[in-house]
Structures are given as structure tokens and as C-alpha cells.
Amino acid sequence: MRFNQRFVKGVTVLGITGVAYFGQQIAVEKIFTQNVAQARAIASYNPDVNPFTADASLKSLAKKAKSGSELETAKKIHALLKIQSPGGLKPSSSGGEKDERPPRTAAETLKKGGDCSEFGYVVLTLANDLGMKSGIIFLDVGGGVLHLLPYVEADNKKYIIDPQLDEFGLGGARLKTGKIVKLTYEDARKGKTVRFVREMDFSQASAAYHMEWGNYLEDNKDVKNALSAFKEALKRDPGFGFIQRKVGTVSAKIFNQIMKDAHKAYNSQNWQRAAGLFEDAIAHFPESLDNAKKGSVHSNAGACRYNAGHFKNAAEHYDKAFELTGNEKYKKEADEAREKAK
Numbered sequence: 001m002r003f004n005q006r007f008v009k010g011v012t013v014l015g016i017t018g019v020a021y022f023g024q025q026i027a028v029e030k031i032f033t034q035n036v037a038q039a040r041a042i043a044s045y046n047p048d049v050n051p052f053t054a055d056a057s058l059k060s061l062a063k064k065a066k067s068g069s070e071l072e073t074a075k076k077i078h079a080l081l082k083i084q085s086p087g088g089l090k091p092s093s094s095g096g097e098k099d100e101r102p103p104r105t106a107a108e109t110l111k112k113g114g115d116c117s118e119f120g121y122v123v124l125t126l127a128n129d130l131g132m133k134s135g136i137i138f139l140d141v142g143g144g145v146l147h148l149l150p151y152v153e154a155d156n157k158k159y160i161i162d163p164q165l166d167e168f169g170l171g172g173a174r175l176k177t178g179k180i181v182k183l184t185y186e187d188a189r190k191g192k193t194v195r196f197v198r199e200m201d202f203s204q205a206s207a208a209y210h211m212e213w214g215n216y217l218e219d220n221k222d223v224k225n226a227l228s229a230f231k232e233a234l235k236r237d238p239g240f241g242f243i244q245r246k247v248g249t250v251s252a253k254i255f256n257q258i259m260k261d262a263h264k265a266y267n268s269q270n271w272q273r274a275a276g277l278f279e280d281a282i283a284h285f286p287e288s289l290d291n292a293k294k295g296s297v298h299s300n301a302g303a304c305r306y307n308a309g310h311f312k313n314a315a316e317h318y319d320k321a322f323e324l325t326g327n328e329k330y331k332k333e334a335d336e337a338r339e340k341a342k
Contacts, residue, residue, distance in 0.1 A: 043101075043102040043216075045102075045213050045217060045225050045228065045229055047210065047228065047229070047232045049105065049209075050105075050206065051103075051105040051106055051121045051125075051206055051209040052105075052106055052121060052124055052125040052128055052202075052205075052206065053105065053106070053107060053125070054106070054107070054125050054126075054128070054129045055107040057107065057110055057111070058106060058107060058110060058122070058125055058126065058129065059129060061080060061110070061126060062126050062129040062130050064076070064080060065077045065080055065126060065130065066130060069154070069155060070132060070153075070154035070155050071154040071155045071157075071159075073130060073132065073154065074127075074132070074152050074154040074159055074161065074168075075168050077123065077126050077127065077130075077152065077161060078161045078162075078163070078168045079168075081119070081122060081123065081126075081161070081163040082163045082164070082165070082166060083163055083164060084166050088163065089109065089110070089113065089114065089119055089122060089163045090112075090113030090114075091113060091114075091115070091164070092112060092113030092114050092115065093115060094114075094115055094118075094216075095219075098219045099212075099215055099216040099219045099220075101216070102212075102213060102216045103117070103118060103209055103212035103213055103216065104118045104121075105121060105209070106118075106121040106122045106124070106125035106126075107125075109121060109122050110122055116147075116148060116149075116162075116164065117148045117208055117209075117212060119150070119162075119163045119164070120136055120148055120149070120150035120205075120208075121209065122163075123150040123152065123161045123163070124136070124150055124152075124202060124205055127152040127202075128202055132152050132153060132154065133152070133153035133201070133202065134150065134151060134152045134153065134201075134202050134205075135150070135151055135158075135199060135200055135201040135202055135204075135205060136148055136149070136150055136151070136199070136200045136205045136208060137149045137150075137151060137160070137171075137185070137188050137189070137196070137198075137199050138196075138197040138198045138199070138200075139173060139183075139188055139194040139195065139196060139197060140194065140195040140196075140197050141173050141174065141175050141176060141194055142175050142176025142177065143176045145176060146197055146242070147173045147194075148208065149162060149171035149173070149183070149188065150162075151185050157185075158185040159184075159185060160183065160184065160185050160188070165182065167182070169184055169185075170182045170183065170184060171183050171188065173194055175193075175194065181193045181194060198240060200237055200240075203236075204236055204237040205236075206236050207233040207234070207235075207236035207237035207240060207243065208233075209233075210229050210230070210232040210233035210236065211229070211230065211233040211242075211243055211246070213226075213229040213232075214226045214227070214229035214230040214233060214246060214250075217229055218250065223250055223253065223254055224254060226250060227247065227250045227251060227254060227284075230243060230246045230247045230250060231247055234247055247287070248286060248287055248288060251284055251285075251286040251287065252286040252288065254284045255281055255284045255285065255286050255289070258277055258280050258281040258284060259277075259278075259281050259297070261277050262274050262277035262278045262280075262281060262300070265277055266278075266300065266304065269307070271304045271305075271307040271308035272304075272308050274300075274304040275301055275304035275305050275308060275310070275313075278297055278300045278301035278304060279301050281297055282294075282297055282298065282301065285297075291324040291325055292324075292325055294324050295320075295321040295322075295324040295325035295327065295330065296321070298317045298318070298320045298321040298324065298330075299317065299318065299321045299330060299333070301317045302314045302315070302316075302317030302318040302321065302330075302333065302334075302337065305317060305337075306333075306337055306340070311337045311338070311340040311341035312337070312338075312341045314333075314334075314337040315334045315335075315337035315338045315341065318330045318331070318333040318334035318337060319331075319334045322334060
């Protein structure tokens with residue numbers, strides 16, 4: 001994952017295609033512009049999808065993995081999933097500099113193949129179905145690029161399970177320098193060779209899936225739904241700074257574009273359209289926006305509603321502007337609108 005750049009997936013590590021890097025670069029200009037063909041090609045995002053739902057195929061695989069001890073079961077999970085095994089997972093890139101398809105759930109990955117984050121979803125799904133604790137580790141492999149590795153807990157110890165490697169308990173990563181490293185869970189947590197960024201337990205790990213959806217939708221310039229996906233990811237892991245920043249930057253870009261269109265409609269005295277746009281901007285207030293600016297947007301919406309003859313709605317916006325700022329000017333304008341509404 002690059003904090004400032006694109007979510008790059010399908011990068012080759014150890015000669016194997018399928019490793020995911022998390023990050024994104026937002027297109028600044030014309031973020032709402034979509035041609036019809038592209039819009040139709042964008043898959044539909046469903047925030048209620050659980051990437052770790054075990055279908056019949058995954059449940060069958062979990063039964064095959066079940067062994068005597070937790071450690072034996074963990075080793076069997078790796079043996080069944082590793083891409084070198086007959087019937088193991090199949091690498092399937094989702095694109096390079098741009099996501100060409102949406103992320104896959106564990107069930108979809110088992111059928112169609114996937115990249116490293118999607119391999120991780122399969123590992124976690126099997127572990128959960130078997131009643132084992134599991135999670136995800138994010139590592140910075142250089143230049144703000146984050147790499148994902150899944151782990152399971154067996155006999156009170158955590159083991160990385162990387163289906164792209166033949167060795168159990170190790171995860172592979174290519175550094176920005178080109179050097180390839182293999183890490184145990186302890187190596188990763190201690191930041192040995194590769195800087196540790198964050199760990200998510202199973203209850204938080206679906207944040208990665210929804211974050212991938214946000215990246216995919218943003219790549220396809222569906223930024224409003226991308227914001228919804230990033231917010232959904234943030235619900236699952238509120239403390240992940242990368243997702244927090246994504247919500248902030250995408251919110252700000254949506255807000256700025258709406259405001260630009262709103263002022264254009266206002267200057268054209270298209271009061272109805274301008275009011276709707278200002279109200280849309282209100283619904284997309286960035287967290288960084290202070291109360292004075294929020295009050296100003298409500299005031300603009302109020303002025304448009306007033307000029308359109310919607311005096312009750314105008315008064316509501318002026319009241320909100322006064323509540324946010326304490327500026328008596330807004331209170332006076334609210335009272336005038338209420339008088340007109342009588």
C-alpha cells in the first residue's frame with residue numbers, strides 16, 4: 001500500500017504473481033466524469049458483504065484441514081492452499097497501476113484465484129471456520145508501500161501462512177530495493193528488515209476488503225461510492241491511519257467539486273440546482289472543515305432556498321449556520337425567512 005499512491009496489485013514476488021500492495025492516488029480533475037461504458041462496467045458495491053463467509057467449498061476444505069492439534073491443522077491449511085500444491089490457490093492479478101476488477105471474497109478467490117490480500121481472506125476464512133484465531137499484518141516494504149500477510153494462532157503461537165511460499169510459517173515480501181525477504185510472525189512484529197505498520201485481528205480484518213473496494217471504485221472515478229467503502233472500512237478498524245486519511249482526502253475532493261458546481265449554478269441564478277448542490281456539499285462535509293466554513297455553506301444553501309421561494313427550508317439552513325457560528329447575521333436571516341413563510 002502506498003499512502004500517497006495507487007493500490008498496486010499483481011506485483012511479482014519470488015517469481016510468483018499475486019502480491020498486493022495497498023495505496024492509492026486520487027485523480028484530482030473531473031472526478032465525477034464517467035463515460036457510459038465505464039460506468040456500466042463498474043461492479044456494484046455492497047457494504048454488507050462479508051468476505052469471510054464460508055460456502056460449501058470452503059467448509060469442505062476446512063474439514064480436510066482439520067487435524068490432531070492446532071499446529072497440525074495450521075500446517076494442513078498451508079499445504080492445501082499453497083499454489084505449488086495440486087488444487088491449491090491460483091494467482092490472479094487484479095491489475096497493475098489500476099484495479100481492473102473489484103476485490104474477491106474468500107469464496108470467489110477459491111474458485112477464480114486471487115492476489116495476496118485475497119489469498120489472506122481464504123486463510124482467515126478457513127481458520128475462523130475451524131475455530132482458530134487469525135489476523136492480518138501490514139508491513140511497509142519501502143516508500144510507503146504496504147504489504148499484507150495473514151497469520152493464524154496455533155497452540156498459543158502465531159504463524160504466517162503465505163500460500164505463495166512453499167515454507168510454512170513464513171511470509172514473503174519484496175523490498176523497494178528489490179531484495180526479497182522471508183519473515184516469521186515475530187520478525188514482522190519486531191520490524192526486522194521490514195517496518196511493521198499495523199496488525200488487525202479477525203474482527204477487524206474485513207476492513208482490508210472494504211478498503212480494496214474503495215480503491216477499485218476510486219480507480220473507476222466512482223468517488224462517492226469509494227467514500228462509502230472507505231467509511232465502511234473505517235468502521236471495522238477505526239484506528240487505521242491510512243483509511244482515516246483516505247476518508248479525509250476523498251471527502252475533501254468530493255466536497256470541493258460539489259462546491260465548484262454549486263457556485264457556478266449560484267452565479268447563473270439557477271437557485272434550485274444551486275440549493276441542491278450546496279445541500280449535497282453539506283452531506284459531504286470533510287472532517288477537517290471548521291464550523292465557520294460549515295456555517296457559510298448552510299448560509300449559501302439558505303440564500304438559494306430563499307431565492308427559490310422555499311422560505312421554511314431557508315430558515316432551517318440559516319438556523320444551522322447560526323448554531324455553528326453564533327453569528328447574529330444568520331439569526332436575523334432565519335427570522336426574515338420565517339416571516340416570509342407565514
